[in-house]
Amino acid sequence: MKRLYRFVRDKRLLRKLGHLSDIVASPLADMRFRFYHYLMNIFDTIANRYSVRSYLDKKVEPEKLASIFSAVRLAPSARNAQEWRFVIITDPELREKVAQAGGQPFLKECPVIIAACAETDRRIMMSGELAYTVDVAIAIDHLTLAATAMGLGTCWVGSFDPKVVREALDIPEGYPVAALLALGYPSEQKKPAVEKSRLNLHDIVFENGWQKEFKG
Numbered sequence: 001m002k003r004l005y006r007f008v009r010d011k012r013l014l015r016k017l018g019h020l021s022d023i024v025a026s027p028l029a030d031m032r033f034r035f036y037h038y039l040m041n042i043f044d045t046i047a048n049r050y051s052v053r054s055y056l057d058k059k060v061e062p063e064k065l066a067s068i069f070s071a072v073r074l075a076p077s078a079r080n081a082q083e084w085r086f087v088i089i090t091d092p093e094l095r096e097k098v099a100q101a102g103g104q105p106f107l108k109e110c111p112v113i114i115a116a117c118a119e120t121d122r123r124i125m126m127s128g129e130l131a132y133t134v135d136v137a138i139a140i141d142h143l144t145l146a147a148t149a150m151g152l153g154t155c156w157v158g159s160f161d162p163k164v165v166r167e168a169l170d171i172p173e174g175y176p177v178a179a180l181l182a183l184g185y186p187s188e189q190k191k192p193a194v195e196k197s198r199l200n201l202h203d204i205v206f207e208n209g210w211q212k213e214f215k216g
């Protein structure tokens with residue numbers, strides 16, 4: 001009886017959460033995505049994220065990885081080109097090799113490293129900016145926020161030798177490696193983003209002209 005009640009309640013809950021069924025890779029990932037989506041709103045998630053530099057020796061469940069990447073694939077991209085590609089590194093020997101690409105000790109201890117790459121024609125947008133770097137960055141932000149919403153930690157690593165990563169993962173020339181991400185369960189709680197030093201809103205947001213005061 002209890003199980004039946006839970007089933008009916010979950011069905012109702014899912015209906016309330018809208019029609020997301022075509023956005024995720026598997027029914028299980030779909031369920032989890034909806035569940036976590038329900039638990040934490042986007043502002044909580046943004047406020048709680050921080051760069052985690054110390055990890056528990058605990059495996060990240062494959063379903064959680066699937067849910068994270070279900071969120072990643074929804075990121076916007078220039079011309080919807082979706083040039084991002086990701087290599088998830090869970091094999092301990094490979095992790096060790098990739099960790100050598102950067103000087104960060106936490107890369108050696110996190111259970112998952114993600115290499116954020118691109119399959120790109122290096123198109124320059126009319127704005128003069130390279131499209132793939134912007135697109136990959138947005139996708140990574142989706143990744144870090146989805147991970148936070150599931151109680152996982154991440155740290156973006158930009159300081160690494162791409163040659164070492166390329167060699168370890170057999171990534172051919174011409175496919176840029178834009179970033180490494182550490183991913184896993186945090187071993188200690190540090191200050192979340194909301195408590196960290198950030199520029200003042202009025203120093204970064206202007207209204208109706210450069211450096212004109214934002215009245216918000």
Ligand SMILES: Cc1cc2nc3c(=O)[nH]c(=O)nc-3n(C[C@H](O)[C@H](O)[C@H](O)COP(=O)(O)O)c2cc1C
Nearest residue numbers: 049050051052104155156157158159160192193196
């Ligand atoms: C493009 C980029 C590159 C970064 N590279 C590194 C890095 O190589 N090593 C590191 O420990 N943190 C790195 N970080 C994390 C930043 O230091 C961190 O986001 C910043 O200090 C703000 O702290 P928070 O993420 O905890 O809010 C990087 C972040 C970004 C966005």
